[in-house]
Amino acid sequence: MRTGLLAAGGAGMAALFLWGMAGLPPFGSYPGPYGDLLDSFAVGERKATDVVSAVNFDYRGFDTLGEEFILFVSVAGATLLLRKIEESADGEESREESEREDRQAGRAPPPTSDATRAFGVALVGLTVLFGLYMISHGQTTPGGGFQGGVILATAPLSVYLAADARTFQRIAPRSVVEWVGSMAAAAYIVLGLAAVVLGAEFLRNVTPLGEEEKMGSSGNIFWLNLGVGIEVAGGFVLLLSVFIEEALQRRLRRESR
Amino acid sequence: MGFFQIGVFLLVAVSALGVVRTRDPLAQSVAVSFYGLVLSLLFFLHQAPDVALSQIVVGAVALPLMILLALSRIHAQDEERK
Amino acid sequence: MSPGFLAYAVAAFVFLCGLWGAATSRHLVHLVICVGVLQTSTYVLLLAIGQKAGGVAPVYYGVPHDLLAVDPVVQALMLTDVVVEATVVALLLALAVQAHKHAGTLDPDALPRLKG
Numbered sequence: 468m469r470t471g472l473l474a475a476g477g478a479g480m481a482a483l484f485l486w487g488m489a490g491l492p493p494f495g496s497y498p499g500p501y502g503d504l505l506d507s508f509a510v511g512e513r514k515a516t517d518v519v520s521a522v523n524f525d526y527r528g529f530d531t532l533g534e535e536f537i538l539f540v541s542v543a544g545a546t547l548l549l550r551k552i553e554e555s556a557d558g559e560e561s562r563e564e565s566e567r568e569d570r571q572a573g574r575a576p577p578p579t580s581d582a583t584r585a586f587g588v589a590l591v592g593l594t595v596l597f598g599l600y601m602i603s604h605g606q607t608t609p610g611g612g613f614q615g616g617v618i619l620a621t622a623p624l625s626v627y628l629a630a631d632a633r634t635f636q637r638i639a640p641r642s643v644v645e646w647v648g649s650m651a652a653a654a655y656i657v658l659g660l661a662a663v664v665l666g667a668e669f670l671r672n673v674t675p676l677g678e679e680e681k682m683g684s685s686g687n688i689f690w691l692n693l694g695v696g697i698e699v700a701g702g703f704v705l706l707l708s709v710f711i712e713e714a715l716q717r718r719l720r721r722e723s724r
Numbered sequence: 725m726g727f728f729q730i731g732v733f734l735l736v737a738v739s740a741l742g743v744v745r746t747r748d749p750l751a752q753s754v755a756v757s758f759y760g761l762v763l764s765l766l767f768f769l770h771q772a773p774d775v776a777l778s779q780i781v782v783g784a785v786a787l788p789l790m791i792l793l794a795l796s797r798i799h800a801q802d803e804e805r806k
Numbered sequence: 807m808s809p810g811f812l813a814y815a816v817a818a819f820v821f822l823c824g825l826w827g828a829a830t831s832r833h834l835v836h837l838v839i840c841v842g843v844l845q846t847s848t849y850v851l852l853l854a855i856g857q858k859a860g861g862v863a864p865v866y867y868g869v870p871h872d873l874l875a876v877d878p879v880v881q882a883l884m885l886t887d888v889v890v891e892a893t894v895v896a897l898l899l900a901l902a903v904q905a906h907k908h909a910g911t912l913d914p915d916a917l918p919r920l921k922g
Contacts, residue, residue: 495859502877609773744827
C-alpha cells in the first residue's frame with residue numbers, strides 16, 4: 468500500500484514540477500539585477516577578485532556566520548551523541564582495564580602496508596600546504612575557508628591511515644582541537660564586533676583593504692576566511708577523532724575478551 | 725546547449741538513480757563519491773568553480789568518510805551484541 | 807519548452823529519486839544517503855537559475871573586470887547549501903548509530919515506537 472501512495476504522490480509532485488518549471492525563464496537567461504550589479508562593482512569596492520567569496524563573507528557575511536555555527540553545533544551534537552552514551556554504558560574503569568590488559572598481552576592493531584605508509588607520508592605535507600593555500604587565497608581565486616578547511620582536516624586523516632590511532636591522537640589531541648576550533652569560531656564574532664566598536668554596523672569590512680590580486684587584500688574577507696577555515700578543520704578532525712576513538716576502544720575491548 | 729552539457733546533465737540523473745538503487749550502504753558510499761564528482765563536473769562546466777571545489781571536498785571526501793565511519797561503528801556494535 | 811528545460815527536468819528527477827529512495831528504504835544509512843541526494847537536487851536547480859548565456863565564472867583574477875559573468879549570489883547560496891548538507895548528513899548518521907545501539911536493528915520499519 469505504501470508503494471501505491473508513493474506512486475500517486477510522486478506522480479502528482481512530478482506534474483507540479485513540470486507545471487512550475489514551464490514558467491521559469493529559459494536556461495541561460497538570468498534576468499535579475501543583483502548579479503549584474505555585484506559583478507560590476509564588487510572588485511573595485513572590496514578589492515576582491517573572487518566575487519563569490521566577497522558575497523559570502525562581505526555582502527552576505529551574516530548568512531555565513533549562521534552557516535559556520537550550523538557546522539559547529541552539528542559537530543558538537545554528533546560528538547555529544549556518540550560520546551555520552553559510551554561513557555554511561557561502559558564507564559572509565561573498564562576501558563582503562565582493557566587497555567592495560569591489551570598492552571600487557573602485547574596485542575596491537577595489524578601493521579599497515581608499506582605502500583600506504585609511504586603514500587601517507589608524501590601526502591600529509593602536500594595536503595597541509597594545499598589546504599593553507601586554499602584558505603588564504605579565498606578572496607583572489609576560487610576557494611576559501613570551507614574548502615580549505617576540509618582539505619586541511621584530511622591531513623590528520625592521512626596520518627591515521629598511514630600510522631595508527633595512537634599517533635593520530637598524539638598529533639591532534641581532542642582538547643587542543645576543541646579549543647582551537649572554538650576560538651576560531653569566536654573570532655568571526657569578534658571581527659564583527661570590532662566593526663561595531665569602530666562605529667560601523669556589525670560585520671562591516673573595517674580592516675585595511677590592500678590591493679587587488681594580492682594575498683592580504685580585501686580586509687575582513689581574508690581574516691574571516693582564516694577563522695572559518697580553522698574552525699571547519701577543527702570540526703571535522705573532532706568528528707573524526709570521536710568516531711576513531713570509539714571504534715578503536717571497542718576493538719581493543721573485544722580483543723581482550 | 726552543447727552535446728557535452730546535455731551529456732553531463734543526463735549523467736547526473738543516471739548517477740542519482742544509481743545512488744538510490746544501490747541498497748548496500750558500503751557500496752553506496754562509493755556511488756555517492758562518484759555522484760559527487762559528477763556533480764562537481766557539472767558545476768565546473770557551468771562556470772561555478774567555488775561551488776565545484778566545495779562539492780568535491782564535501783561530496784567525494786567528507787561524505788563517504790562519515791558513511792564509512794558510521795558503518796564501522798554499527799558493525800562494532802553488532803559484534804559486541806553477540 | 808525550450809531546449810534548456812533539461813536542467814530543470816534533471817533537478818525534478820533527482821528530487822523524486824531521492825524521495826522514492828528515502829520512502830522505500832530498508833536500512834537507516836541508506837535512508838540518510840537518499841536524503842542527501844534529495845538535497846543535491848536543489849544545487850542543480852540553483853545552478854540552472856543563475857546561468858547567463860556566454861557568461862564566464864564570476865572570478866576576475868588576471869582578466870579585465872568588465873567581462874560578462876554569471877550570477878554570483880546564487881553560487882554563494884549553493885556554497886552554503888553544500889556545507890549544510892554535510893553537517894545534516896553527519897548529524898543524521900550519528901542519530902542512526904544511536905538508534906541501532908538502542909534498538910539493535912537498522913530497518914526503519916522495525917524500529918520500536920517511542921516510549922513516552
